Amino acid sequence: MTRSVVGSVAMDFSDEQAMLLDVAREFCRDKSPMDVVRANLETETGYDAAVWQEMIDLGWSGIALPESVGGSGLGVGAVVPVVEAMGRALLGTPLLNTTLAGQLLLRAGGTQAEPWLAKIAAGMPATVAHLESADWGSESCFATVDGNGVIDGKKCFVGDAGVAEIFVVVVSAAGKPALAIVTREQLAANAVQMNTLIDLTKRSGKVDFSGVTVAADAVITGANVVSALRDFRLLGALLVAAESGGAAASCLDTVVDYLKTRKQFGKLIGSYQALKHPTVDILCAVDNTRSFVYHAATLITDEPLSEDAEVACRMAKAQATDTIEYAGDRAVQFHGGIGFTWDCDAQLFIRRAQWVRQAFGDAIHHRKRLANSLLDQFL
């Protein structure tokens, strides 16, 4: 007996999530208007430290972490509306990477990770160093930690590498997946080489961890590491999808505003179906992204992610990627000549789209894995 390929269509949205969504949308609108976004594009960190501190004061760095380490115990599902609101305002800050680092440690480390989790909940920026090439689908890991706690290996695309105080480094220890926790002051001078990213609201870098020695209690091993890494990748896909969904909604607003005000050939350009209809398709894609994102948020718990949750996270990312790619691309085109300029906000969205596409796997990456989950049962 095969199960329905559509599977779970659960969707709940708690009062806490609704409140967080409200607060976060107002906060992000207030703190991150377009002129501020632009002012931050070429700064070193990409965000305003005072705004990040306010987010910490609001408790956002610990939303998903248990109360025992100073968090709110609301789970990742409650981070989703916050991240979505940040995406809508193109607001940077290390919240996304810090949240993911917290989840990886929480899921892999149990009590051993608690001292680190407490720091993360208190607002210390953290990140996960996992990739060793541009191949998001590769699970091979050449970085190692030896019996003396000495790390050998480089990582790339390490989010917020310039500001992170805690690096959760994916390594292999005696041939098995492990996590080594490295603090910023342990890094050698020049260990971090920042990337020039296509999306100037984002920051990442290459980090050479070779030669760093970590204490035994800073190496997490054991059976949970493998499933925690799988969950980390899925949660990364979900949070990027949520953030991207917010950005795509904002991109849609930008397009709609222009279509309602710009005249050509004596008519508002929004009256032309050649522009109107694709804009409707952006709306539908934004709607679908949001539906997938909150469906996935409904299925996430602190336990290892279920098969339904995996499918939901992958669909959210696949949809979000296609959505913002289309929205950003059409935003540039529909603005005509002005759309080709730096000063038009369309560039922010098309650039975000290129970043979103690759982060935690593009649409094809996820659909390929969805096909395995959904279609193999029919073979």
Next chain:
Amino acid sequence: MSVPASELKAFRADVSAWLADNKPADPGFLLPQSFMEVGSEQQLDFLREWQHKLWSAGYLGMAWPKEYGGQGVAGAFQKVADQEMARHNVPICFNTIGLNWVGPMILDIGSDAERAKYLKGILSGEDIWCQGFSEPDHGSDLGSAQTRAVRDGDEYVVNGSKIWTTLGNFAKYMILLARTTPNTERKYDGLSFFLAPMQIPGVDAHPIRKITGEYGFNQMFFTDARIPADCMMGDEGDGWRIAMKTLEYERGVSAGQAGGLWMIRVLADDAISQLQGHTRDGEPVLADPMARDRLVQIIMEEKALQLGQKRAGISALTTDYPFSLPISGKYRGTEFTRRLRQLAVALQGGDGALYVGDEDVREGGFWQRAYFNAFSATIGGGTTQVQANIIGEHVLGLPK
């Protein structure tokens, strides 16, 4: 009216058991895939009997008042009954125009006399309804309707033509949009709305053969057809308003429909299972990476539609464009259906070129027929392109 889940669950079991016992056997002739494909008396008789049976058992018009033949219970029950009908793959309910468009509209804005006269016959299947909106020169542009109705004493004299009239050759009544005042400043103001009898002199139905090779639509010709003046709903000039109200039910924007399946349900599961056991490049087609990618996309489209319905009920998650999900329902749903069926045919290899009648065609040509029939929904009731205008203008506020 909110209904306890336990009550709905018990009801679901009841209706499921009833359907299992009463689902008609295969009649041995091709059954319509939707209410728009009833082409023969044989099909009509069969479907009429089935609808009467459903209604007699209390599974149609459940939310309509008892005095008009309904059950007077919450709409949630009908929804469950409809879901079970789909799950059991029972035949469609052919009188959809009455059941789901005209009926709820009359319940909503009709007079008590109109309710008493028309509603029960709709439910029982005795009174077949058709819709006279589109005209040969004005498909989706209803406001430009030119069919004339001229008052003459206690009657209106109707001349003109309507097209794509589903069930027009069998109908007892038509909801007729006709021009009572020519040359009004706004074209909409000259239109009036009639609950018009069809079995009268001067009304002729010419069946139209469709891309499927089957029938179901008609072109209707009115030649000095005299209809009683009291068939008019509202007043002269109210036609546009009432037609738009009717379309709210047709497009599923408003609730109150009597229910019943109007089209066979085809889901991604069905499209996938029909591919089992077939090959592409010598391997199972379901193992082909490109086929898999397309199938996953269509599965996602189906799931997104279902999730959208869920999210539409969570007000905190629909603040941006509060009506985008309900208003885009037809646009998204019908296009999904068309794409799914097209894909199902496209992945059949050589068999995709066979048609109904060929001994080797898969499932009697079900998918080819289903693909072609899907256009009746992407075109009828306001084409996809008109829907996109509506969404653009009414949801996004884009200029006309």
